[in-house]
Amino acid sequence: MFPGAVADRDEGSFAVVGAPLDASTSFRPGTRFGPRELRHAAHPFEDYDQSTDSCFTDCAVYDHGDIHPTDDVSEYLDFLSGTLAELAGEGLTPLVLGGEHTVTIAALRALDPDVYVCLDAHLDLRESYAGNPLSHATVTHHALDIVDEAIILGARSGSKAEYERAEVADVTLVEPADVPSWEFDRSGDLYLSVDIDAADPGFAPGTGTPEPFGLEPPTMHDVVRTVAPEAVGFDVVEVNDRDDGQTAALGAKLLRAFVYENGQ
Known part of the structure; x- marks a missing residue:
């Protein structure tokens, strides 16, 4: 259980869902352990948040546990999407613990937001990678089949074709040096994804494709x-x-920050 996620499903406002997919990791594997590591890292955190004057245990967070992958990634994403849609239909805001970035596709399909905001070192605008159309390097490409706009914050790696795609009006790319001064001014429902490799690897080395000069x-x-x-x-x-x-400590702390602010 994610520490502080003490609510029952029928009284929850948020639902933690582990998605330990580790199928297309292209350099250092291990994302299958992400949900476990994130839950473990959150144990020493204080319950109280001064910024919002609230306690995590009062935020009605329910932990649904992990949804374990099958050999068929497409089938798995369909099942995960269905579960997230069901939870959202009950009024719970999904909090997905990856797993590789591919799991975000399932969440976007389930929630159908207008805007996709992503902290990421990579553009992820490839149509396929290593022959795989459901690679972790294709997430933003899939997102643009669902949302009106993708905002990528902190990207510093991509192919020439990806950077050319990022020049189209439905993509906003904010390079690392410009993220601190970025002003959020969008309306409509949005989905927020934190690919932990957006952080400089000096702060977050435990990721599959670390990229220097990050956030x-x-x-x-x-x-x-x-x-x-x-x-x-x-x-x-x-x-x-x-x-x-x-x-994992950084990722877990960002999840808690999301809950505190989203619950206000």
Whole structure:
């Protein structure tokens, strides 16, 4: 159970759902352990949040447990999407613990937001990667089949074709140096995804494809707190078990920040 997620399903406002998919990780595997690491890292955190004058245990968070993958990724995403849609239909805001970034596709299908906001080191605008159309490198491409706009914050890696695609009007790319001054001014339902590799690997080494010259944790924290009130769902993805827990600690802290702000 995610620490502090003490609500029952029928009284919850948020639903933690583990999605330990680790099928297309292209460098360092281990995202299957992400949900476990994120839950574990949250144990020492204080319940009280001074910024919102609220306690996590009072935020009505329910932990649905993990939905374990099958060999068929497409089938798994369909099942995960159905579960998230069911929870949302009951009035719970999904909080997905990845797993590789591919699981975000399921959440977007379930929630059908207008805007996709993503903290990510990579553009993820490929139609396929290594012959796989459901690779973790294709998430934003799939998102644009659902949303009106994708906002990618902190990206610093992509192919030439991806950067050309990012110049189209339905994509907003904010490079790392510009994220601290980025002003959020969108309306409509949005979905917030935190690919933990948006952080500089000096702060978050426990991820599959670390990319130097990334974001600092306070910047990511500010983005989450700013965007959370307008969000219909949230995930933190691409955490693995290949460090001493600092990456999972960052991800778990960002999830809690989302809950505090979204619940206001």
